[in-house]
Amino acid sequence: MADAAKTVKNAKTAITPTRAENFPEWYQQVIKATDMAENSAVRGCYIIKPYGFAIWENVQKHLGQMIKDEDVQNAYFPLLIPLSYIAKEAKHIDGFAKECAVVTHHRLSVNDKGELGPDKDSQLTEPMIIRPTSETIIGESMHNWVQSYRDLPLKLNQWCNVMRWEMRPRIFLRTAEFLWQEGHNAFATADEADADARRMLEVYRTFLEDYMAIPGIVGVKTPDERFPGAIETYTVEAFMQDGKALQACTSHNLGQTFAKSADIKFLDKDGTQKLAWTTSWGMSTRTIGGLIMMHGDDDGMIMPPRMAPYQVAILPFIKDDADTPAIMKACDEMRAALKSAGITAQIDKTEARSSDKMWAAIKKGVPVRLEIGARELAEGKVSFTRRDLGRDGKQVADIAAAPDMVKASLEQMHTDMLAGARARMDAQIHRINSLADLRAFFAAGTMGGVKIDYALIKGSAEYENIAKEFSLSTRCLPFDAPDQVIIAKSY
RNA sequence: CGGAAUGUAGCUCAGCCUGGUAGAGUGCUUGCUUCGGGAGCAAGAGGCCCAGGGUUCGAAUCCCUGCAUUCCGACCA
Incomplete structure (x- = not known):
């Protein structure tokens, strides 16, 4: 029992289940973990x-x-x-x-x-x-x-x-x-x-x-x-x-x-x-x-920078209580500097451990986490990490240069997220040429939607059968290909 | 509104089959040691077991009847 609980605790993902395991449940768990809404x-x-x-x-x-x-x-x-x-x-x-x-x-x-x-x-x-x-x-x-x-x-x-x-x-x-x-x-x-x-x-x-x-x-x-x-x-x-x-x-x-x-x-x-x-x-x-x-990913939300409730989570890392005033002062100054650069930031002033502060920010999907501890104060530098890149993307900046670097980072993050999302979408939409292919596509449980000539499904009883069997609907006739129709399962 | 499942501690759940003083993990509180990608030990607080009826000496447990939630359909932003 204890071992089982420990396994869950040490699981690699912050959200259980993962998207692959159970997407609807993952969705609800993200909302709970981020504290966005409740019943x-x-x-x-x-x-x-x-x-x-x-x-x-x-x-x-x-x-x-x-x-x-x-x-x-x-x-x-x-x-x-x-x-x-x-x-x-x-x-x-x-x-x-x-x-x-x-x-x-x-x-x-x-x-x-x-x-x-x-x-x-x-x-x-x-x-x-x-x-x-x-x-x-x-x-x-x-x-x-x-x-x-x-x-x-x-x-x-x-x-x-x-x-x-x-x-x-x-x-x-x-x-x-x-x-x-x-x-x-x-x-x-x-x-x-x-x-x-x-x-x-x-x-x-x-x-x-x-x-x-x-x-x-x-x-x-x-x-x-x-x-x-x-x-x-x-x-x-x-x-x-x-x-x-x-x-x-x-x-x-x-x-x-x-x-x-x-x-x-x-x-x-x-x-x-x-x-x-x-x-x-x-x-x-x-x-x-x-x-x-x-x-979102299996660790929670990833907020696109321009939609994020706050774009930067400033995380004070305190080992020795004697450092607290200096670290908090640096955090306040950093927040003010970020604000001057047009960036919204929140300081995690809870007494939680460093790792817990980090995971809280990760789950909430705060675009950038910025760490300030005794080490940063001694070196005059701060380190910050983009949520979508993870720990490998950690950067170090001189305190004075940090706001500009964070700002550039947020801009790049938006660009990368949009490009990534577009690549996923493109991969999810498959061009097909017959009703048989339509059935085969969804019968195989393939992710995503199809693009098919509208003339093939318009008024087709066979299409209606397939649509009903797999809960499909026509999503739209794309402006860039108006003789075709996108068909998919939908929310 | 159909089909299925579930209602027990803040949360996630075990216990129910086989009725007999309410359990675990996590979270929370306190103390100590820790602290930069999920730390450890100790003590502590916390429950009308969804509701209402039955059965029984005795019900979280068995039987009805509600209600609620979740998932899958139909409807739809």
């Missing part, structure tokens, strides 16, 4: 803890700026949507009715049995739903705000929570309540709307690559995978380390579907009333799950 009392709703929420704050900061740079204005619309709003668009109802939380009462009371429950006398004349997405309620405002072609384009974005009553929640990836930004733009012409949907997709692609180091396949959804009510849905499909695809963002050309149902009309230059053309686009906290499955 709550409500099924499907999760508590995002500070280390996880800091990632979301970085999404808000960087993606938020990119959205503003597109002349989109932030606003906030209500959580509750009158049932009649969502009832206006039939396809939209089909898409969301099964997963809507409904508010029917506005008051609680204690009944005869002493039980607290909805007060019968407080039933709402019209039930409200908790927003699963806000097209309908924002459409109502657009109806009020748009009269002239001069009011267009109207570009709005909100950061909020939404709720979809999921049958099978998974932390970050599929949660009943999740955080996202949802953008809603309205235009005078069809061309502008389609260009906008594609433009916002490009914003996401850029953000995913430049900040999250997540490469993906950029393309358009097949009709069966479209957002309810959209005429086109554009997507970036990322491939996780287990070979499953994850839709990292979404951008819809809604055509005039919602303009019709919300009656968003404007008087055009030619003096005639016209319906507007709208788009909507979103990225959610599920992308944090993607970040983990894209970059």
Whole structure:
């Protein structure tokens, strides 16, 4: 018994099981080990803890700026949507009715049995739903705000929570309540709307690559995978380390579907009333799950430097208590110097042993660990290590030069992570030429997805059989090969 | 909502078959020795055994009924 426990303790990986042994379990263990999130009392709703929420704050900061740079204005619309709003668009109802939380009462009371429950006398004349997405309620405002072609384009974005009553929640990836930004733009012409949907997709692609180091396949959804009510849905499909695809963002050309149902009309230059053309686009906290499955390893998380809650873990190594004040002072100075260089850092001031401080930083995936002990003070140097390279990548720098070197190291780390992720993705996607190959690929349990001529599967009953047998879906028609389709298992 | 599994210490689990005073590892606290890729010894704190019913002299254990969680499907960002 003791020996068995010891073996686990001395295992080479900090996370058990490894990715190869059990990927879903590994994923959950990483979230636990990093302290990003945990279960709550409500099924499907999760508590995002500070280390996880800091990632979301970085999404808000960087993606938020990119959205503003597109002349989109932030606003906030209500959580509750009158049932009649969502009832206006039939396809939209089909898409969301099964997963809507409904508010029917506005008051609680204690009944005869002493039980607290909805007060019968407080039933709402019209039930409200908790927003699963806000097209309908924002459409109502657009109806009020748009009269002239001069009011267009109207570009709005909100950061909020939404709720979809999921049958099978998974932390970050599929949660009943999740955080996202949802953008809603309205235009005078069809061309502008389609260009906008594609433009916002490009914003996401850029953000995913430049900040999250997540490469993906950029393309358009097949009709069966479209957002309810959209005429086109554009997507970036990322491939996780287990070979499953994850839709990292979404951008819809809604055509005039919602303009019709919300009656968003404007008087055009030619003096005639016209319906507007709208788009909507979103990225959610599920992308944090993607970040983990894209970059984590068997020792825990590896944060891409630009998304990391903090980029450097300063680890004071103290052997002799007499050194503590000098080492702590050096740590504080280093933190200040890093801050001046635009680098975020946190000092591990716990009394843990050196090796425990190191492993804590490793599991959390802090991009760079910087060690300061008596040795460094004596030599006027510090040593630092990139998380993705491990101990072999340890570098030594003069204290004064360290911030610049760390900064260069973080930049290089981002580049390397993106390149590595892209190489993995390229290796995971296989070009095939027949339905027989499709079956063989997934029957063999091969990791990843396939790229096949769309004409071969479109309307094919055999394809439907294979898809059902292996839980496959069409991910997208890539922009760079629009006559082909990517097929994979997905989250 | 179907299929399967699991609910026992903060965490991971053993004990259950064969009913008889609640166990281990880890974590936590304290002390000493250690300390730069997971240290060691010692002492200590910590449990309504998911809930409700049965059976029994006696239930963590056997039998019902709930509830929750996880995994696999269907639905979906």
